[in-house]
Amino acid sequence: MSRFTPVALAHASRLLNHGPTILITSLDPQSGRANVMAAAWSMPVEFTPPRIAIVVDKNTWSRELIERSGQFGIVVAGAGFADQTWAVGSHCGRDGDKFSRFGIHAVTGPVLGLPLIEDGCSAWLECRLLDEPGAQQKYDTLFGEVVSAAADERAFINGRWRTDIAPELRSLHHLGAGTFLTTGGEITARPVMESP
Amino acid sequence: MSRFTPVALAHASRLLNHGPTILITSLDPQSGRANVMAAAWSMPVEFTPPRIAIVVDKNTWSRELIERSGQFGIVVAGAGFADQTWAVGSHCGRDGDKFSRFGIHAVTGPVLGLPLIEDGCSAWLECRLLDEPGAQQKYDTLFGEVVSAAADERAFINGRWRTDIAPELRSLHHLGAGTFLTTGGEITARPVMESP
Numbered sequence: 318m319s320r321f322t323p324v325a326l327a328h329a330s331r332l333l334n335h336g337p338t339i340l341i342t343s344l345d346p347q348s349g350r351a352n353v354m355a356a357a358w359s360m361p362v363e364f365t366p367p368r369i370a371i372v373v374d375k376n377t378w379s380r381e382l383i384e385r386s387g388q389f390g391i392v393v394a395g396a397g398f399a400d401q402t403w404a405v406g407s408h409c410g411r412d413g414d415k416f417s418r419f420g421i422h423a424v425t426g427p428v429l430g431l432p433l434i435e436d437g438c439s440a441w442l443e444c445r446l447l448d449e450p451g452a453q454q455k456y457d458t459l460f461g462e463v464v465s466a467a468a469d470e471r472a473f474i475n476g477r478w479r480t481d482i483a484p485e486l487r488s489l490h491h492l493g494a495g496t497f498l499t500t501g502g503e504i505t506a507r508p509v510m511e512s513p
Numbered sequence: 514m515s516r517f518t519p520v521a522l523a524h525a526s527r528l529l530n531h532g533p534t535i536l537i538t539s540l541d542p543q544s545g546r547a548n549v550m551a552a553a554w555s556m557p558v559e560f561t562p563p564r565i566a567i568v569v570d571k572n573t574w575s576r577e578l579i580e581r582s583g584q585f586g587i588v589v590a591g592a593g594f595a596d597q598t599w600a601v602g603s604h605c606g607r608d609g610d611k612f613s614r615f616g617i618h619a620v621t622g623p624v625l626g627l628p629l630i631e632d633g634c635s636a637w638l639e640c641r642l643l644d645e646p647g648a649q650q651k652y653d654t655l656f657g658e659v660v661s662a663a664a665d666e667r668a669f670i671n672g673r674w675r676t677d678i679a680p681e682l683r684s685l686h687h688l689g690a691g692t693f694l695t696t697g698g699e700i701t702a703r704p705v706m707e708s709p
Contacts, residue, residue: 334553335686336532357530358556362568362652372558403702419705452648456558490531492674501697506599509615
């Protein structure tokens with residue numbers, strides 16, 4: 318069971334700060350059909366207001382839905398969700414609903430009504446697509462502003478990732494071809510002796 | 514001692530695929546002064562040609578140098594380089610050369626002549642700035658095309674990150690305030706049983 322609680326918008330970019338592999342969700346505004354894909358390429362671009370960038374190929378169904386609806390969801394997958402992450406990343410939603418196909422339970426976002434995932438995942442964000450046609454066309458890079466976010470309190474609490482996060486909720490970092498690194502130990506930087 | 518060997522351009526985006534914290538280097542085209550900063554926010558946007566995006570605040574000296582010179586370097590810091598990464602991320606290069614100040618040895622990039630770092634780091638890339646003024650002004654997002662890359666063969670070889678990478682060369686993933694996660698174990702996704 319997930320234990321999701323709201324994340325303050327001022328802390329939302331921290332959910333992606335460490336470069337995790339994510340799931341991107343979308344909704345067909347006409348039919349209401351939901352879609353989900355995996356993406357290794359995302360990053361925050363601003364803390365306040367919380368804004369992020371994602372890369373979504375122009376040939377994907379997700380791209381079409383995001384451009385038509387003007388919104389998308391982001392889910393931070395847990396290490397225990399690696400198989401499903403790879404599965405939704407290597408199949409196309411045009412061929413059938415990936416949520417039911419791979420047994421993934423969706424919850425509904427509170428602000429935009431986007432399909433989101435909690436079981437097996439550590440956090441989610443609802444985003445409004447920002448208008449930046451140049452980067453979108455040339456580099457498949459979509460900018461979004463976060464309008465709501467939540468995280469599993471066993472993974473992220475009081476605006477910070479927990480050091481005692483359960484192994485299955487650690488983030489995934491895609492190396493390629495379905496192989497991911499998970500996160501390991503924590504390091505806190507110490508001051509460097511400066512040259513005179 | 515580092516053991517850097519060239520990385521094929523077709524594999525260059527893989528160096529950033531897993532979301533590591535990076536160092537961004539730059540060079541003043543007039544004075545020849547070098548600069549280095551830390552950045553948690555970067556991502557590939559294309560494999561072929563290898564293109565990446567980075568976020569560099571418009572108030573930084575790095576941003577000024579990158580825009581004036583039309584180029585920048587990226588260095589993937591190793592876990593053993595966390596202290597220096599934090600140090601160059603929390604001081605401004607206008608106040609003095611951070612390479613000499615923090616005892617960081619620079620090597621010279623083969624194509625663009627950019628300052629790069631090998632000791633304590635796992636890989637570097639030389640990039641030409643691409644012209645995308647909208648994203649640059651609005652979201653501090655700079656796109657670049659990789660023109661040369663190399664990696665320590667103890668970390669990345671034959672186009673892949675090694676599974677037996679030494680702990681001090683594992684990548685850093687910034688949580689905030691000088692605290693980083695390093696990478697841990699590897700997971701390979703298995704097929705998900707599909708619903709009928």
